Amino acid sequence: MQAAPIVFAQAGLTYPNGVEALADISLTIATRSAVAVVGPSGCGKTTLLRTIAGLERVSTGTLSVAADATRAMVFQSGLLFPWMSVADNISYGLMTRGVPLAQCRERARVWADRMGLQRFIDAYPHQLSGGMQQRVGIARALAIQPDIVLFDEPFAALDAQTRLLMQELVCDLQRQGVCGTMVFVTHAIDEALIVADRIIVMSARPGRIIADITPQLPDVPIAEKRALPAFNQAFADIWAQIRSEVELQMHEGVR
C-alpha cells in the first residue's frame, strides 16, 4: 500500500508545442484523501491528472509519487472494450497483471455485485446505459485495488439524475475504503463538494492553483449536505473564484 503523499513542488509543464499547461503548482495530497480539482476548460486539469498517472512529466519543479503506487484512471466515457463482456472489462486490469483466470472471475463478480451490475455480468457494453457503462469503468479501475484513483470528469456525459446516483456510489465506495487516494476532476462545483473533502481551484492559461478550500461539512446524507448553509457558502466561494475566468473565456470564444 502506497504510504507517501503526492507532492508537487513549484511544478510546471509546457507541452512540446509551447503551450504552458501548468505553472508553479505546489500541492501535497495526503494518502487516502479525497481531493477535487475544478477550473475553467483548458486550465490543465487533465494534464495534472496525467502527471500523477505518470503519463506526462513536469518540465520544471518536481512531482513525487511513490514509485510503486498503483494508479488507475476513470474517464468521461467508460472507454470499455466493446468486444468484451462486463466481467472481462472489469477484470481486464487484473488479467494484464497475470492474476489467475478463476480469481479474475471472482473479483469481477464481487465488483459487479458492489456496483449493482450482477444481472449484466455477461452483457456487452452496447447493451448497457451510459450510467451502467461508467459503473463498469469505475469497477475496472478499482478492481486492481489502486493506491491512487484519478477521475477525469467521469459523470460529465450522464443525465442529471444518473449523476446524482453515481455521486452517491462514489461516496459509498470511499466509505468502504476502496478508493485509495482519490483525485477527482469535475466542472460541477456541487459534485466536487459532494465527493471530496478538499477542493483545488485552478485558473486558466497557464493552469495555476488559485484556491485550496477544505469546507468543514458534517458527514450527513448527500441530500442533507446540499441543503446546508455551509455547502452553499462553499459553492459561492468557489464559483466566485472561477467565474471571471469562465466569463473571460466566453468573451474570447476560447474553449
Ligand SMILES: Nc1ncnc2c1ncn2[C@@H]1O[C@H](COP(=O)(O)OP(=O)(O)OP(=O)(O)O)[C@@H](O)[C@H]1O
Ligand atoms: N498533448 C498536448 N499537446 C499540446 N497541448 C496540449 C496537450 N494536451 C493538452 N494541451 C493543452 O494544454 C492546456 C491544458 O489542457 P488540459 O486538457 O489539461 O485542460 P483541462 O483543464 O483538462 O480542460 P477541459 O476542462 O476542457 O477538459 C490546453 O490549452 C490544451 O490545449
Ligand SMILES: [Mg+2]
Ligand atoms: Mg480535461
